[in-house]
Amino acid sequence: MPKIIEMFGERIIYFYLHSFLDGILFRFDVKLDADLSVVFFIISELIRCFFLLEPNTLLDVMKLFNRQHREIEQVYRFVGDVDMLCSIASLWAGLPYYCHPSPAEPKCIEAVDMYHPLIEACISNNFSNRRKSVILTGSNMSGKTAFIRTVAINVLTAQTIHTCFAKNFHLTPMQIFSSIQISDDLMNARSYYLQEVLTVKEMIEATEKLASSLFLLDELFKGTNTTERIAAGKAVLSALNTGNNLVLIATHDLELAELLQNEYDLYHFSEQINGAELAFDYKLKKGVMTQRNAIRILELYHYPPETVAEAYETTVTLGKGQRNMDKNKVVFADENKES
DSSP states (O other), X not given: OHHHHHHHHHHHHHHHHHHHHHHHHHHHHHHHHHHHHHHHHHHHHHHHHHHTHHHHHHHHHHHHHXXXXXXXXXXXXXXXXXXXXXXXXXXXXXXXXXXXXXEOOTTOEEEEEEOOTTSTTOOOEEEEOTTSEEEEEEOTTSSHHHHHHHHHHHHHHHTTTSOBSSSEEEEOOOEEEEESSOOOBTTTTBOHHHHHHHHHHHHHHHHHHOSOEEEEEESTTTTSOHHHHHHHHHXXXXXXXXXXXXXXXXXXXXXXXXXXXXXXXXXXXXXEEETTEEEEOOOOEESOOOOOOHHHHHHHTTOOHXXXXXXXXXXXXXXXXXXXXXXXXXXXXXHHHHO
């Protein structure tokens, strides 16, 4: 037993002594490496400063750029073109179908099975404006604004990457202007209405400067009262619809469609009410919408029954008032003729 203790004691002492010596040597090596690194760093910095290595290298690179800037620019453009073409090819591969645009007469867009690439399971539509601008009416959520955006993105990609999201697409080159998502600007003290006024003013000025433009508008002047909105909207739409300019506007104001029916083609979207649900087919139809659903949507989303009932009663009252105003206009016009 004492021999065993003696034997293991010697081994334990040897182990601790060996570990102690290894630790000392390791710390010495680390310190030596650190000291050598510091010395090497100081020497390299002195050499760089004395011979001005970094400024001279920069000057040499700049001289190389100046001598071969044309070649470098060609390489840069080539890489950019390859990256662009790869992106377009990837886009084509992920589409259900697409086509290349074809030329058309001025102020004309014709599309077959046109769709929006960012809308999942998008319903396609055929469209042909027959050289006339278009007023698009329809109930809420029926697809008016989405259709305007669909036309816009197809016209844009047709003139940039030669790609249309349709089976057939014809158009004439045109500059695109839009007043779809206007917001107020608190930093520049501009209200929603003023911001829209300035945007539409740019469109009117463009009619005098550009040969062909596409004007896209959604709910024109909705930031003001009904009477002045319709009056100003009618005047603006007549001003934009000149020459080879094409206007596409979505609106709830059926009065605009009535006032401009000789200048504009009329299209609409509609829906069906199935019990407690609204069913939209998102298909473009000829003519003006014949039904409205704003109050019905309030009812479907469980607004208080008395609120919904009052809304329906008010629409009846407003309808009677409008009919009386129309009769007065007819009587007044007949009296003027007789006089």
